[in-house]
Amino acid sequence: MDFGDYESLLIEQRGNALILTVNRPRAMNALAAQVVEDLHRLTGVLATLGEGGNWPVRGIVLTGAGDKSFVAGADIVEMNSMGADAAAAYARRMHDVTLRLESLPVPVIAAVNGFALGGGCELAMACDFLYAGAGASFAQPEVNLGLVPGFGGSVRLQQRVGIGAARELIYTGRRIKAVEAERLGLVNRVFEDNESLLAGALATIEEIASKSPTAVANAKTAINEIAGLNVVDGLGVELESFRKAFGTQDSVVGRSAFVAKTAPDFPGR
Structure with a gap:
């Protein structure tokens, strides 16, 4: 199946899995407007999966390019030039992306290979579950900018870790490591390195592919x-x-x- 070409995304079909990589490693894969538009267009294409019994893939692995960052968050340089209405439109676009990921008829695994901060953490939480490399870290640090989560963090974080832990993480903006994220229930599994992280995510997709x-x-x-x-x-x-x-x-x-x-x-x- 042709999923299209995207300026900021890499797409690879491997076995029963589609590997989707946010590809801005020099910018820590931050969610610039172009990335958001590419994600919006791709999730629109992916939303057709399963129609008429057509199952070109059985699962999706979402990750980031390089070894340092999954998605480091929103592009603050771009956001700094926005007014409130433009910022809301930017957030609404990401709401569309996350809701589409949740509504896909196949599982989506976030393979978090580094920083998952702000919008990156929110994007990961829109996936069915999260796997993380040992060096991954998570945060909703918006309060450091005088902001609050805008891509779904206020909703999904409390669903994942409970309202008390979500309040603490959002109010403090504290960054937690993968092991702590696993203890809280944000992360399903922690892997020794990013190579075994991707292999583990792909293995889970193959396991699911044997089911109905x-x-x-x-x-x-x-x-x-x-x-x-x-x-x-x-x-x-x-x-x-x-x-x-x-x-x-x-x-x-x-x-x-x-x-x-x-x-x-x-x-x-």
Whole structure:
């Protein structure tokens, strides 16, 4: 599948995974306006994945170029020339990007290979889960600039680590290392180095690729919809997701293969 050409992004399909790399290493992969526009255009293309049972990839790995930074945050030099309305439009564009990542029918893994600060941390949190190299670090340091998170940090950080820890990290702007981020629940796994980080993320995509595509997509949608609901409402969403999954061809194949004690060959529909 042709995903298009982008000035600030590198795209590589490897096995069942699409590796998406923010490619501004000299600027620590900061989210300049061009990067935001490239991400917005690409996520628009990716949003068509799964239509008509078409699954060109089974997962996405999002990372940054080089060994120092995943995404160091917004481009403060560019932001310094913005008025409030322009800054809000810039943030709204990133809201679109993060919401599209969350709504993709395939899992997205953030492979955090260095700094994930401000907008970089917010971009990572829009992924299904985060893997990190041992040298990675995370922060929402906007208070140091007289600002607050603008790309979803106020919402997603408390969903990941709880409201108390989110308040502390946002109010102080404190930077935490990968091991602490894992302890808080922000990061799923920490790897010894960035090479094993990427290998681990790709291995997880390959593991997921052996499962039913429709089941993974349905599970992702249900989990996102359930976030923040009470138990009764959440069970209602889960029940509808279960009903929908049961009616798929993947479910027929999977259940039949289990009974026959054979490996399922999921059609993805």
